[in-house]
Amino acid sequence: MTAGLVLEQAFNGLQFGMVLFLMAVGVTLAFGVMNLINLAHGSMLMLGAYFIAAAAQKITAYPLAFVAALMLTAVAAVLLEVVVMRPLYRMGHLDQVLATFGVSIAVNEAVIMVWGREAMFVAPPDWLDGTVALTETISYPLYRLAITAVAALAGLALWLLLARTRLGMRIRAGAENGDIVGALGVNVRLLFIGVFVISSLLAALGGVMLGPLIAVQSGMGDPLLILALAVVVIGGVGSLKGALVASLAVGLIDTFGRMIWPQWLGDVVGNIVANASVYILMALVIAVRPSGLYGNHAA
Amino acid sequence: MTTLTAIQCLPRSSMRARLPLACLSLLAVAMMAGPGSAAAQAPDRIRLGVIVGASGPFNVPAAEQKRGVEIAIDHLGGKLGGIPVDVVSGDSRGNPGATVQEISRLIEKDRVDIITGLTASNEIVAAIKPISDARVFFFGMNGGPASIAGEGCSPWYFNVSFQNAQITNGIGAFMSQRGVKKLYVIGMDYEAGHEHTEAARKGFVGELVGQTYTPLTQLDFAADIARIRASGADAVFAFYPGGPGITFVRQWAQAGMTGKVALYSNIALSEPTVFQAQGKAALGTIVTGNYSAEIDNPRNRRFVQDFRAKFGRDPASFAGLAYDTLMLIDAAVREARGNIRDAAVFRAATERVSFDSIRGPFRFNTNHQPIQNNYVFEVDQRADASLYLKRVGVAAQSAPDEFASKCSMK
Structure with a gap:
């Protein structure tokens, strides 16, 4: 393995980890603040990707299409929160799992009705469609660097929001004890809508950024949701710090595992271990710390 | 068999009045046709079950298969071998369990004469037992797993598409x-x-x-x-x-x-x-x-032209092979002179039928899998920037699959 290749794979792992973070942070926020297990979270990623595909057909300026896609997702998130999610906050986790799984099926079918079954085309903006030379022989796609940068900025903005603003303070307080925060005069309903929209926007941002890289089609968010759930379990359910650390760990372990295990164990066994590495990590973490790396909720 | 039916028809005291009339006509038909040959009657209509994985993970190819069937039924004037056809649809949902349920429904409730379709290989494997048990012919439109091309082959299964490795x-x-x-x-x-x-x-x-x-x-x-x-x-x-x-x-x-x-x-x-x-x-x-819109023969030109006119792009092989499957069934029904309900006659007719496939040369091997060409295509673009599969060579010429020798067809 050359140094250039290690560097390239480090970029790949980082980028994969940051996309996972965009998904996982929403899952963990919804659980931490609203006690909601949301299996429809992958649908928000899918909506983000479909909205950028649709917006890019109408609007040529990429930044405008980008903003339009996120605004459309926000509208969809508000509707979903008010119509479906709100009654679920007080229900048991099994009810939430069933209801949100139903939502994901409904949204998957809805995009087929609107945009058809076949995958949509999403082009990256021209000014991001090049490569950067990492070493003399290896060049890296500019667009993948942009994904990492956008996800890192979104994470930073989220941290500023939570740590430095009044809304963030209320969200953190709501995560500790929603009833008391309500009793102190905070409009918990609005607070919850805000948290749900922020979660959805982060997932949709992942979808918008992944659009040019993966197949934009019905159900595209579901495989990422499964990985995001693994990340949340590893990091500790409800913990933002845990989501970040676990996302990066999963991204890097998965990426380097694909390089290293086949070299050590041969193509056949190495492939199997590489494909299972995320879940092996999850099992190890749960064995040592049942509530995850940074979890303080009883699992 | 006809004689038996006729005897069962003899009036009994409890029978309603209109029954003897039906029996008389049945007896008359039986007598005209002579013993043992009434089964050689062609049916008035053919009930064709078309089952694809319309919902679930294979919905994109399944939708394309349905487009191919649509054009084929249109080109055939709603007839198979000259006999008007009623199409009954089924949805195998990309799922072996659902496939078995839907096949049973088509056979038992909808009483189809012939079944065609299926999208995923695991669906086809699941379908073999129910169609063989019910003695209904199934014509595969997409893919052929190794297991049922070899040891698990069934006389009731004809694969018109390709054995997977082909x-x-x-x-x-x-x-x-x-x-x-x-x-x-x-x-x-x-x-x-x-x-x-x-x-x-x-x-x-x-x-x-x-x-x-x-x-x-x-x-x-x-x-x-x-x-x-x-x-x-x-x-x-x-x-x-x-x-x-x-x-x-x-x-x-x-x-x-x-x-x-x-x-x-x-x-x-x-x-x-x-x-x-x-x-x-x-x-x-x-x-x-084994198929692309660029394969040059009159039948394919007609199919591709009508497909483009209706759906605005080239047909994928899922559509081409679905179209071809219906054309093969049409030729087989004609070859059997409509006698699809006599299994031995229809099977022999299907095995020997020659039909002008839109993919080029085609015939069935002893394991009911195709012997056909495998072409090499390069993805290229036309003047209007749309992509197409340009033919650049032949990877295998009139080649069988490798499992035929393992199949002892009964």
Whole structure:
């Protein structure tokens, strides 16, 4: 393995980890603040990707299409929160799992009705469609660097929001004890809508950024949701710090595992271990710390 | 058998008045036709069950199959072998359990004479027992798993599409012929992924520098593409159908691999249902397959022209093979002179029928799988920038599958 290749794979792992973070942070926020297990979270990623595909057909300026896609997702998130999610906050986790799984099926079918079954085309903006030379022989796609940068900025903005603003303070307080925060005069309903929209926007941002890289089609968010759930379990359910650390760990372990295990164990066994590495990590973490790396909720 | 029916018809005291009339006419028919030959009557109408995985993970190819059937029924004037056809639809949902349920419903409730369709290989495997038990002929439209081409073959199953490995066979030799020395194979980690990558290696003379099988749900291939580049391969064979194929091809181009490492596959990777989403990233990809819109014969020209007029793009092989399957059934019904309800007659007629396939030469092998060409196509673009599969060679000429010798058809 050359140094250039290690560097390239480090970029790949980082980028994969940051996309996972965009998904996982929403899952963990919804659980931490609203006690909601949301299996429809992958649908928000899918909506983000479909909205950028649709917006890019109408609007040529990429930044405008980008903003339009996120605004459309926000509208969809508000509707979903008010119509479906709100009654679920007080229900048991099994009810939430069933209801949100139903939502994901409904949204998957809805995009087929609107945009058809076949995958949509999403082009990256021209000014991001090049490569950067990492070493003399290896060049890296500019667009993948942009994904990492956008996800890192979104994470930073989220941290500023939570740590430095009044809304963030209320969200953190709501995560500790929603009833008391309500009793102190905070409009918990609005607070919850805000948290749900922020979660959805982060997932949709992942979808918008992944659009040019993966197949934009019905159900595209579901495989990422499964990985995001693994990340949340590893990091500790409800913990933002845990989501970040676990996302990066999963991204890097998965990426380097694909390089290293086949070299050590041969193509056949190495492939199997590489494909299972995320879940092996999850099992190890749960064995040592049942509530995850940074979890303080009883699992 | 006719005689038995006629005896059962003899009036009994409890019978209603209109029954004897029906019995009389039945007796009359039986007497006119003579003993034992009444079964040779062609039915007034044929009930055709068309079952595809319309919902579930294979809904894109299934929708394409339905488009092919639609054009075929239209070209046939709503008749099979001159007999008006009633189409009854089923949805196998990409799921073996649902397939068995839907097949049973088509046979028992809808009383279909013939069944055709199915989209995924696991559906076809699941369908073999119910159709064989019920003694109903099934004509496969898409794919043929190894197990039921060989030991598990059934006289009730005719595969009009391809035995799975058939659409990859010959690419190994073709790659060597093109000067490929170092090959890397990569595919999805399930039965078909392994079957196709192994078929691709057959006939390849050179070094295998690496092989990778990725989980079905993997969305990011950056790490694997970096490995391929580091391996020093001068060509890769990649098996990624449908959505993952879009993802792989786009990430391949984005990583700057196009033109540096040749990308080979079969038509599962790059075909008209994914062209729009793959865009220019697919250009230059070389795929093998038994059908494309570019195959030049009068029947295919007519099909492609009408398909384009109706759906605005080239038909994918799912549509072409569905169309072809209906055309084969039409020819077989004609060959049997409509006598589809006599299993021995209809089976023999189907086995010997010659039909002008839109894919070129076609006949059934002893295991009811096709003997056919496997072509080599390159993804190219037309003057209007739309992508198409340009024919650049033949990977296998009138070739059978490799499992026929294992099949002892009863």
